[in-house]
Amino acid sequence: MGIGTYGTINTTEVQPAKWRARTRYRYADGKARQVERFGTTRTKAEAALRQALLTIEASRGGELKPTTTLRVLGQMFLAHKRDLQRSEGTLETYGYAVTAHITPRIGDLSVAEAKPDRLQKFLNTVHKESGHGAAKNCRSTLSGMMALAVGNGATLRNPVRDIERISKPKGRKGASAISPGDLPELMAKLRSSPTLIEQDTVELLDFMVASGWRIGEACALDVSSVDFLGRTAEVEATSVRVNGVGLVRQPVAKTAASHRVTPLPGPTVDLLRRRHERLKEHTTLLFPTVLMHLRDPSNTQRELRDIRESLGYPKLMTHTFRKSAATILDRAGMSAAEIAAYLGHANPSMTQDVYMNTLKGDTRAGAIMQEQLKGVI
Numbered sequence: 001m002g003i004g005t006y007g008t009i010n011t012t013e014v015q016p017a018k019w020r021a022r023t024r025y026r027y028a029d030g031k032a033r034q035v036e037r038f039g040t041t042r043t044k045a046e047a048a049l050r051q052a053l054l055t056i057e058a059s060r061g062g063e064l065k066p067t068t069t070l071r072v073l074g075q076m077f078l079a080h081k082r083d084l085q086r087s088e089g090t091l092e093t094y095g096y097a098v099t100a101h102i103t104p105r106i107g108d109l110s111v112a113e114a115k116p117d118r119l120q121k122f123l124n125t126v127h128k129e130s131g132h133g134a135a136k137n138c139r140s141t142l143s144g145m146m147a148l149a150v151g152n153g154a155t156l157r158n159p160v161r162d163i164e165r166i167s168k169p170k171g172r173k174g175a176s177a178i179s180p181g182d183l184p185e186l187m188a189k190l191r192s193s194p195t196l197i198e199q200d201t202v203e204l205l206d207f208m209v210a211s212g213w214r215i216g217e218a219c220a221l222d223v224s225s226v227d228f229l230g231r232t233a234e235v236e237a238t239s240v241r242v243n244g245v246g247l248v249r250q251p252v253a254k255t256a257a258s259h260r261v262t263p264l265p266g267p268t269v270d271l272l273r274r275r276h277e278r279l280k281e282h283t284t285l286l287f288p289t290v291l292m293h294l295r296d297p298s299n300t301q302r303e304l305r306d307i308r309e310s311l312g313y314p315k316l317m318t319h320t321f322r323k324s325a326a327t328i329l330d331r332a333g334m335s336a337a338e339i340a341a342y343l344g345h346a347n348p349s350m351t352q353d354v355y356m357n358t359l360k361g362d363t364r365a366g367a368i369m370q371e372q373l374k375g376v377i
Helices: 042-059 070-083 088-106 116-130 132-151 183-191 194-198 202-211 215-219 266-279 297-311 318-331 336-343 348-355
Strands: 010-015 018-026 032-039 232-234 238-242 246-250 261-263
Touching: 010 042, 018 042, 032 042, 070 088, 070 132, 088 116, 088 132, 088 238, 088 246, 116 132, 183 194, 183 202, 183 297, 194 202, 194 297, 202 215, 202 266, 202 318, 215 238, 215 297, 238 297, 297 318, 318 336
Parallel strands: none
Antiparallel strands: 010 018, 018 032, 232 261, 238 246
C-alpha cells in the first residue's frame, strides 16, 4: 500500500446490533497498522471507519503529506495561525472560510488533488452563490493553507498562485476621497448633524480625517496610546466584534504594518486632551459611546449611512476620511512610501493604487497635515 492508503475493509457482527469494521492503514512512517471502528449496523461501522481514516494522521500528530485532505489541512492551518497569535478577528475570518465553504465543498480533496482547475471551479461557485467577499476570503485562506503544505513538503508549488484573482463586480467601488477643497463644507455639515451630535461622533470623524486611522483603530484609542508632548498617537488596538464573544478591544493592530506611531496636528492633539479631561472620570477611552462603553465601528458606519443622503454625500463612508487623508498627503508632495507608513500599509504599491489620488504638477514636499487642514480641524 502507498503512504496514506488503506486496504480492504472487513466487517463482522461481533454481537447482536454491534458491527466491527477493520482495515490496515499505512502511516507516514511507512508502517501499516490495524484500524477499526464500530457501529450498530454493517453500513454504520464501515462509514465510521472511513470517516476516521480521513483524519487519522492528524489525530496521531502525523506530518502533513500529499494525501492529507483539505478538511484536515484547514484545521492544521487554523491551529498554525493560533500558534502565531493572530488576532481573533483574523482567526474568525479564516475559520468561516474553512467551515462554511472549503470543508463542505472540497474538504475531501487531498493536497495532491488540489489542482488549480479544481480550486478555480470552487472559487467560481462561491463567487456566484455567496458573493465577491466570500470568494476573496476563500482564496486568501486556501493560499495560506497550501503555503503551509508547501512549507511542510506536501506539495512543490502553491496552486492558488495559478488561479485568477477575485475581481470586484463592475460598477461597484469602495469609498472615494473627498477633495480637500470640499472638506470644510462636509465637516461643517457633519458638525451640525443632530444624530452625530447626540452620539458624540463628530470629534471621532475630526480625528479620523487628521490621522488617517481606520474606524476600528479610532474607536479603540486609549489615552495610554497618546503622547501629548510628542504630538503622536500609537495604533496598538482595534475595536472588533468576535463571534460568540461580542465587541472587544483587541490589543493588537490589524496587521504588523498597522502597528504604528502617527504624528498628529496640534489641533488634533488639543482635541484629544480636551476629551480626556472631560471623560477621564468615566473611562480611559477617548472615543467611547455616550454610555462610556467601547464604540462599535459598525454602529458608527450606520450613523453615516443614515444621514449621508441628506448631507448631499450619498457615497460617504467612514473609510472616506482615511482616503481623504491619503489624498491630502499626496497633494502635499509626500511619496507613496511615506503615505503608506502614515496609513499603516505594508505595501506602498497598495497605497499608490487604491488610496492616492495623484495629481500631476508641482507639489510642496514635506507638507504636514496641520498645514493642509488649516480651517478644517
